[in-house]
Amino acid sequence: MASAREEILNRIRDARVPAAEPVVRGYHETGTGGVELFAERVADYRAVVHTVTDVPAALERLRGKRIVVPADVPPEWLVDGVTWLHEPLTIEELDGSDGVLTGCAVAIADTGTIVLDGGEAQGRRALTLLPDYHLCVVRADQIAASVPEALRRLEPTRPLTFISGPSATSDIELNRVEGVHGPRTLEVLVVQPQ
Amino acid sequence: MARNPVTWLGSPTFPKAAHTALADTQLRQNLRKATGTIRGRRAAAVGEMTDWEQLRVAGEQIKNDVLARLDTLLVQLEESVTARGGVVHWARDAEEANRIVLDLCREEGANEVVKVKSMATAEIGLNEALEAGGVHAIETDLAELIVQLGDDRPSHILVPAIHRNRSEIREIFQRRMGVEVSDEPADLAEAARVYLREKFLTTKVAISGANFAVADTGSIVVLESEGNGRMCLTLPDTLITVMGIEKLVPTWQDLEVFLQLLPRSSTAERMNPYTSVWTGVTEGDGPQRFHLVLIDNGRTATLEDSVGRQALRCIRCSACLNVCPVYERTGGQSYGSVYPGPIGAILTPQLVGDMHDPQAASLPYASSLCGACFEVCPVRIDIPSVLTHLRAEAVEAKGLTAESVAMAAAAWVFREASRYEKAQKAGSLARFLARDGRITSLPWPGSKWTSSRDVPAPPSESFRAWWRKNRG
Numbered sequence: 001m002a003s004a005r006e007e008i009l010n011r012i013r014d015a016r017v018p019a020a021e022p023v024v025r026g027y028h029e030t031g032t033g034g035v036e037l038f039a040e041r042v043a044d045y046r047a048v049v050h051t052v053t054d055v056p057a058a059l060e061r062l063r064g065k066r067i068v069v070p071a072d073v074p075p076e077w078l079v080d081g082v083t084w085l086h087e088p089l090t091i092e093e094l095d096g097s098d099g100v101l102t103g104c105a106v107a108i109a110d111t112g113t114i115v116l117d118g119g120e121a122q123g124r125r126a127l128t129l130l131p132d133y134h135l136c137v138v139r140a141d142q143i144a145a146s147v148p149e150a151l152r153r154l155e156p157t158r159p160l161t162f163i164s165g166p167s168a169t170s171d172i173e174l175n176r177v178e179g180v181h182g183p184r185t186l187e188v189l190v191v192q193p194q
Numbered sequence: 195m196a197r198n199p200v201t202w203l204g205s206p207t208f209p210k211a212a213h214t215a216l217a218d219t220q221l222r223q224n225l226r227k228a229t230g231t232i233r234g235r236r237a238a239a240v241g242e243m244t245d246w247e248q249l250r251v252a253g254e255q256i257k258n259d260v261l262a263r264l265d266t267l268l269v270q271l272e273e274s275v276t277a278r279g280g281v282v283h284w285a286r287d288a289e290e291a292n293r294i295v296l297d298l299c300r301e302e303g304a305n306e307v308v309k310v311k312s313m314a315t316a317e318i319g320l321n322e323a324l325e326a327g328g329v330h331a332i333e334t335d336l337a338e339l340i341v342q343l344g345d346d347r348p349s350h351i352l353v354p355a356i357h358r359n360r361s362e363i364r365e366i367f368q369r370r371m372g373v374e375v376s377d378e379p380a381d382l383a384e385a386a387r388v389y390l391r392e393k394f395l396t397t398k399v400a401i402s403g404a405n406f407a408v409a410d411t412g413s414i415v416v417l418e419s420e421g422n423g424r425m426c427l428t429l430p431d432t433l434i435t436v437m438g439i440e441k442l443v444p445t446w447q448d449l450e451v452f453l454q455l456l457p458r459s460s461t462a463e464r465m466n467p468y469t470s471v472w473t474g475v476t477e478g479d480g481p482q483r484f485h486l487v488l489i490d491n492g493r494t495a496t497l498e499d500s501v502g503r504q505a506l507r508c509i510r511c512s513a514c515l516n517v518c519p520v521y522e523r524t525g526g527q528s529y530g531s532v533y534p535g536p537i538g539a540i541l542t543p544q545l546v547g548d549m550h551d552p553q554a555a556s557l558p559y560a561s562s563l564c565g566a567c568f569e570v571c572p573v574r575i576d577i578p579s580v581l582t583h584l585r586a587e588a589v590e591a592k593g594l595t596a597e598s599v600a601m602a603a604a605a606w607v608f609r610e611a612s613r614y615e616k617a618q619k620a621g622s623l624a625r626f627l628a629r630d631g632r633i634t635s636l637p638w639p640g641s642k643w644t645s646s647r648d649v650p651a652p653p654s655e656s657f658r659a660w661w662r663k664n665r666g
């Protein structure tokens with residue numbers, strides 16, 4: 001008896017689907033982009049957005065809190081007055097923290113999206129999932145105008161998380177309600193060059 | 195061969211089930227409210243895109259290319275996933291898929307698994323099969339949880355509990371979770387958060403579906419809102435993903451089309467809160483064992499039908515359900531399948547693959563052919579054409595007279611016949627007019643009218659008018 005794999009592949013071949021016409025990519029590759037549009041679109045998801053020039057000064061808001069950080073955040077982010085929680089951290093430690101501070105890989109102005117890829121200042125995925133508050137630093141040069149532009153900047157084989165606002169659901173009468181399993185508060189610092 | 199669990203055992207035909215549903219005024223109220231809201235929001239989300247039509251065309255073409263090269267692309271996907279440390283399994287039907295997943299759970303010694311909402315696993319009846327094998331599957335998507343705790347059946351592909359309003363949800367939660375909760379959506383969401391938290395933190399095996407799989411990189415993509423998906427895809431040791439063989443896109447670039455089409459069409463958002471992408475296994479981050487189960491379950495048979503195969507382009511956005519006047523009146527459960535609404539009316543009977551099955555054969559009649567589904571479909575599936583095509587097949591199948599099935603068509607779903615005909619006329623014209631009023635393409639080109647059937651359905655008239663003329 002043929003294996004399931006062989007049988008399925010043979011049945012596909014037997015269906016003799018004719019070759020398709022070439023794909024016409026007539027849609028927009030890029031958009032207006034920019035810090036302003038990004039900030040506006042993030043705020044539309046009821047995330048908190050601040051446009052800043054000085055990150056350490058903006059991190060004053062974390063004073064008195066127990067905040068998770070990935071191993072490779074810029075040292076100047078580790079301001080005084082905050083209890084920084086460093087890896088290795090257990091699930092329970094992450095769950096019991098007050099929040100997490102990260103950077104990002106890419107952001108998308110059109111859709112107000114932040115993309116994490118586990119690279120610099122981002123850490124493994126659990127870090128930005130279990131704490132109930134996520135503060136994310138986005139540099140102006142990390143903001144791509146459109147979805148196509150953002151995908152081009154990303155390495156697909158890294159574990160990617162696209163974040164558009166705080167956790168939400170549309171499952172009750174099809175209305176968006178913020179705050180289910182992911183961080184219920186998303187705060188974004190958009191860093192303008194000085 | 196075992197029966198395909200895509201339809202629920204013992205379901206009445208659509209007309210019978212719908213008659214019962216129509217009497218349920220609460221259900222119709224819930225649905226009218228929910229679909230009305232989402233229709234307006236979808237129109238706004240799509241309206242701000244000046245290149246929406248170009249995206250739809252690209253989406254259609256990419257998916258057609260996938261169907262034309264499905265064998266090559268599946269082999270490529272298998273190679274890329276394997277190269278990154280994943281294990282790929284193939285399943286001809288539901289039974290085989292369920293057995294593979296159950297065996298994997300047993301290997302892991304798991305008697306409880308967490309699940310991310312997935313149409314593929316609902317289609318194959320995985321939860322029931324696991325339960326029978328001693329493995330309890332916990333649904334973690336809010337709507338799925340409402341259905342599971344309410345011992346209910348799904349009625350919508352995106353929001354399976356769309357037929358429940360907030361006070362009904364409150365009642366189910368209080369009864370099954372043993373907690374006091376108000377009927378405020380935020381409180382209900384909080385109750386689900388608390389209820390599931392510990393499960394997420396302790397369960398070792400997760401099962402997910404996939405929205406897309408990228409053949410050339412082996413990347414799997416899941417779109418979600420709540421974060422339950424991220425929990426399941428990140429915290430357990432082992433991840434088992436079950437996916438229909440048609441869920442592919444050829445390249446990473448192709449995702450740029452679908453990541454724009456899907457969120458706006460389904461939840462009417464610029465982007466859904468969370469999209470996760472993973473490729474095989476990543477050391478030190480997420481599950482260290484990854485299994486991908488590719489299921490056929492009627493898809494290759496559907497692929498053989500030159501008219502019907504376009505149903506395999508579907509990205510399960512649910513826009514066609516939300517605009518369908520028949521769905522809004524009868525609700526999803528009347529379709530007797532996890533795939534209700536217009537897409538269900540064309541996909542379910544094809545997956546069942548047997549037009550002698552009276553329930554499956556009645557589904558292509560669950561429509562007024564108004565064409566609204568085609569207009570909103572992000573991958574331009576010409577649902578009315580496929581419906582007409584499948585009706586002809588149903589008529590041909592033994593044991594069904596044309597009359598009995600067609601008279602059971604959707605007309606009676608509308609209380610007043612005149613309103614129905616008006617909706618029809620408006621719809622059948624609108625679907626062929628481009629935005630500027632020019633006719634851009636003719637439906638059902640001569641080549642698609644199968645020569646063996648001598649009653650072609652003329653494009654511009656309503657089904658009722660067509661039927662009146664051709665019934666004799």
Ligand code: SF4
Binds near residue numbers: 570572573
């Ligand atoms: S048929 Fe089209 S509109 Fe309906 S669910 Fe599928 S993709 Fe969406």
